[in-house]
Amino acid sequence: MNEFSMGRRRFLGLTAAAGAAAASAALLGEPVAAATSTVDYAGLKRALKGPLLRPGDAGYAVAARPYNSALGVRRPAAIAKVAGVDDVRTCVRRVRGHGVPLAARAGGHSYAGFSTPNNGVVVDLSALKGITIRGDGTAVVGAGVRLIDLYSALAAHGRALPAGSCPTVGVAGSTLGGGIGVVARTYGLTCDHLRAATVVTADGAVHTVDGNHDADLLWALRGGGGGNGGIVTSFTFGTVPAPTVTVFTLRFPAARTSRVLRAWSQWMDAAPDQLTSLCAVTAASTPANRVTGAWTGSASALTRHLTALISAVGASPTSRTVHTYNYLTAMKYFAGCLSKTVAVCHTPGQEAFRAASRMLDRTVTASIADRVVALMRKQKGMVLLFDSLRGQVGRIRAADTAFVHRGAHASVQVYSGNAANGPAVLAVQQALAPIVGHGSYVNYLNPGQKDWASAYYGTNLPRLRQVIRKYDPARVFDFQQSVLRA
Incomplete structure (x- = not known):
């Protein structure tokens, strides 16, 4: 058995040492929102096409579990398993302004668990997993797609996208942070291949972002980090011939x-x-x-x-x-x-x-x-x-x-x-x-x-802060290391 047959991160963890102790949110420094709010969760549930899970509901405990079990138990106020962009808009419009953390979650691999905030509302994008490969090689990819599924879909067309090695990582979070991968020197970062995106911003508006429309937001999406400025529901990537x-x-x-x-x-x-x-x-x-x-x-x-x-x-x-x-x-x-x-x-x-x-x-x-x-x-x-x-x-x-x-x-x-x-x-x-x-x-x-x-x-911080403030002036998408706290 070679080292990668156990998975890159699992192998690295076993090489370093196994451990099982869990940490509390306080130890992690995560801000915990007040348990009370004026969000109308019953109304939100009725307005969504996808399910809304709340504490005590069947499936809630599994859905609230972070990928990194070292983060301990998380208890979001609600998890919206959105069915599409309209559900995302509904979540943003009904939750903003109530002092409740609102976070998008795609693959769920956030090292710090920022995509699953305690007492917050999680916009779970895992159902948005459509992949369309166009004749020119571009790929339109839902925000809930995992890397291994994207690799498989592209392979059927003889195409590839440079990205990471962990199969269950979501393409969304990886791309938004840059996307360092195993062939980065040959093809660049994942974000370098991002051509366009569909984004729901803090006002609930849907933006089709590309080099000619909201180009400043596209710039920020290429490495500005997940969770800032809006919720991306789909990505359009340029791809390369599979090597x-x-x-x-x-x-x-x-x-x-x-x-x-x-x-x-x-x-x-x-x-x-x-x-x-x-x-x-x-x-x-x-x-x-x-x-x-x-x-x-x-x-x-x-x-x-x-x-x-x-x-x-x-x-x-x-x-x-x-x-x-x-x-x-x-x-x-x-x-x-x-x-x-x-x-x-x-x-x-x-x-x-x-x-x-x-x-x-x-x-x-x-x-x-x-x-x-x-x-x-x-x-x-x-x-x-x-x-x-x-x-x-x-x-x-x-x-x-x-x-x-x-x-x-x-x-x-x-x-x-x-x-x-x-x-x-x-x-x-x-x-x-x-x-x-x-x-x-x-x-x-x-x-x-x-x-x-x-x-x-680094030196991109002033511009990034300015762009994110433009699309999220009220800090709807806020967390411990959000750009607007920088």
């Missing part, structure tokens, strides 16, 4: 981890766009390492690149695996469901984890690598995941989309599969800032992060 993908994993002696991290970083600096990879540094008294990646060129050319990395490390790998797949099969491989049907791949589950991030803003030197490894010697049950960027990601200017980290060398996810490890994850995130850089990836939300606004959005 053949060669996946690989190399592990080197743990004593070489510092050298591996430095060699990997310099290797990626010189790599062609066809190569996207990850370098993992796993906490231990002698931290372990792993380099995993995807290559969209010829298999024989990859061999030369891997040989160059091994030479730079100065040691033979202790293990080496290489497989070539079509794009859908490669995504199933990374999703951990290589031998399963797509239907099984997209079945939602739960995992307990803690996570945060930084953005690596420079090539790793010997000093940086040594400091990273020294930091991980002091940790338990934790892994740092350096996901390579630049390539096509860096060929778009930082100001051209809300995703500001165009010049970053890599994203760095701080991940622990121990639910009680939140304080340690936050401490490592803080310690990494002077080593790798102060930026963070908005899709790796951490509710305890103090510098979140500048870290997520």
Whole structure:
């Protein structure tokens, strides 16, 4: 069994350490709204085509459960399982102005659980799962679609969209935060392929957003983070011809981890766009390492690149695996469901984890690598995941989309599969800032992060705040790390 046969995040969690302790909303820093409100829930239920679930209703407990079980029990006041855009408009118009949190939920994978607020109204978009592939290769995708279903639908037409590896992640949240994926250097971020969207804004109006209509809102949707300014009900993406993908994993002696991290970083600096990879540094008294990646060129050319990395490390790998797949099969491989049907791949589950991030803003030197490894010697049950960027990601200017980290060398996810490890994850995130850089990836939300606004959005923050304020002047869509709180 290879590491991806269990699922990327589950594998990472098991590598770090298992854990089961749950945390309360107070520990997470989540604001809890007053239990009383003037929302007419009975009237809302009658007005919706889809069901409205309230505490005590059949199915409520399952629907209220966050993907990250480390977040504990959530108790929203209501969960509207909307049947379409009209239901979304109804929710916005009937809930706004009553002091009740209103949040959209697509895949439900919000690291901090912001899509399932206590005492709030959840607009559950999971029924909006239509996918239409047009003759020109563009894809119109409902906001409730999961990544594995989109990959499967596109594969039937010989097309692909660059995105993440977790099969049950919703395309909506991933895109709105940017969408770092396993072929990002080859094709860019998911949001780079967003051509248009249908959005219900805070006034209940429906906007068809593209480069000629509400273009400022389209700019914000490309990396400004989910939950801000409105509720997207559908996306229109440009797609690419589905490539053949060669996946690989190399592990080197743990004593070489510092050298591996430095060699990997310099290797990626010189790599062609066809190569996207990850370098993992796993906490231990002698931290372990792993380099995993995807290559969209010829298999024989990859061999030369891997040989160059091994030479730079100065040691033979202790293990080496290489497989070539079509794009859908490669995504199933990374999703951990290589031998399963797509239907099984997209079945939602739960995992307990803690996570945060930084953005690596420079090539790793010997000093940086040594400091990273020294930091991980002091940790338990934790892994740092350096996901390579630049390539096509860096060929778009930082100001051209809300995703500001165009010049970053890599994203760095701080991940622990121990639910009680939140304080340690936050401490490592803080310690990494002077080593790798102060930026963070908005899709790796951490509710305890103090510098979140500048870290997520950098120089794009003033413009993003202005755009979101234009479409949501009354802060209808408000949460702990909403742009309007920045």
